[in-house]
Amino acid sequence: MLKNDLILKAARGEKTERVPVWLMRQAGRVLPEYRATRSRAKNFVEFVKNPELACEVTIQPVDILGVDAAIIFSDILVIPEAMGLPYQMIEAKGPWFEKTIKTKADVDALHIANAGDLDYVMQALKLTKQNLNNRVPLIGFAGAPWTIFAYMIEGSGSKTFSKAKQFLYTQPELSHLLLDKITQSTINYLKGQVASGADMIQLFDSWAGVLSPDHFYEFSLKYISKICDAIKPLVPVTVFAKDAHYAVNRISQINCNTIGLDWTINPAEARKAAGGKTLQGNADPCLLYADEKTIVAEASKMLDAFGKQSYIANLGHGLYPDLDKEKVKFFVEFIKSYKA
């Protein structure tokens, strides 16, 4: 039914005629078309809640950049909001929560979200699925429980997330209780996304890197694994635990299809550690500031190092807003045209 299902094939480890490519934050400020749509919403949270606008920016990179998948425009912080902690996105500062989690009473007061609580995301997915007209797969996503937990405790971004980590060290039982509620909410949410048209799911553990390996396994990977167990029977699942460089092998042992890698990871070593799982990544986003010759040289190195099968080309992090759209397009086209 899908005209281009390269990414799904690659995720399942099936043979693909070429390497598929999409880019984290491809529906974002790097596109002037995104900024135009964005300006029609009062603020970021309203933008996320508007299915028509979300659909529009989700499809833009498919039309403009020629990527092999769309990823639904949304934010990982819709989950804390659905659980009872509304957020704002403050210009040049990032997310901010009025209420944060401090006590067991705070955790008990949280609602376990279900797909109905996030109906605007479901509507956005349905509309996008319809308008994409089966050109490429539609990726749904959620934050990994630890990353959501970190925002719920910290109340904003942080260089160290030391408040959230303090919570793990001082209140491990309550931490598990909260992580479990987030996990249940996320499973409900992702099942809803699949029912609404998501062909594939990616979990973003954006703040995995602040944890020690032991804490990552205990407070993050355990819950990612539960989500994978619930979702992988439905659609392929990608786990991207940014900066958890030591964990590739452990992630390969859970029920996921694809492991996302940041640009500090050596592709050959990741292949050895990943036990046959599909890999996704991992160009340095700043490579796209370089001239075309450098982009070709570095992207070729990346493609040769990962190999052409069981591989989804991407960056090792999201696109930066000040990158040149033409360079981004050049990168995508180069990967699509590459012959080893």
Place this chain on the structure above:
Amino acid sequence: MLKNDLILKAARGEKTERVPVWLMRQAGRVLPEYRATRSRAKNFVEFVKNPELACEVTIQPVDILGVDAAIIFSDILVIPEAMGLPYQMIEAKGPWFEKTIKTKADVDALHIANAGDLDYVMQALKLTKQNLNNRVPLIGFAGAPWTIFAYMIEGSGSKTFSKAKQFLYTQPELSHLLLDKITQSTINYLKGQVASGADMIQLFDSWAGVLSPDHFYEFSLKYISKICDAIKPLVPVTVFAKDAHYAVNRISQINCNTIGLDWTINPAEARKAAGGKTLQGNADPCLLYADEKTIVAEASKMLDAFGKQSYIANLGHGLYPDLDKEKVKFFVEFIKSYKA
């Protein structure tokens, strides 16, 4: 002459009767005594430039925490200042530079610093050396050239240092020119530190982690290596490249004594990669929020994993200002008393 030279012995790979310990940012806000001294200076930059105050806070953790070394209170940004780019430290925001590097003319205009340009640091070292009265070694330090470069281009802290990385990708030759000037300045500065009493030197590559491995080797480690070649004949040198998890083996091949590790690094794997070099680190700073039982359990695991020789206990990053001084002291005392 030194009453306690455990850290120097450990750095040189000589047998030590127990594991020595110091803590990054031990001369800092975690001590109320530091905050009292700090309040006597008009601002941070003036504080750094006052040898009496710098000496005072340098010795405080030796008296209060019982650490096995003092590290001179200063800032890595004294080098850009001495080269012609003054900085301010803005409350709750961090460093800020009025002038940044954009063009070749900007690079050409930079002065190659010498120890005389940083006489206030030399005075602080001499005074501290005298007042320490040979109780413990005095550690000098500098930022690694890439980290200094990153601030010179970016003009402030950054989550991604994408401007500085863009500079590497688009102007590699000019980048090398600038890194070379920083390296020459740093060598002059560190030789001055040794002449003024520093018994050991640590290089902080605080932003190594934003680079791809190839860029780290080309634009960072190459210059760190030049500094080590100049300084290691004088005193032991420690290289701490935060988040360059993949580089332990490559760092072990340069002319340094000790490799600093952050808390995401597995001690046993680092031992394998480090080819006999001394290791330093790597407790998660947030461990010191935990209760004493947890601190004992985790610190014991760390000590057992690293082994007792060719090892300097430390955190994997600096102390956070809101940690409890008593917990910090407990950690230091536990390490000093540990019998395997």
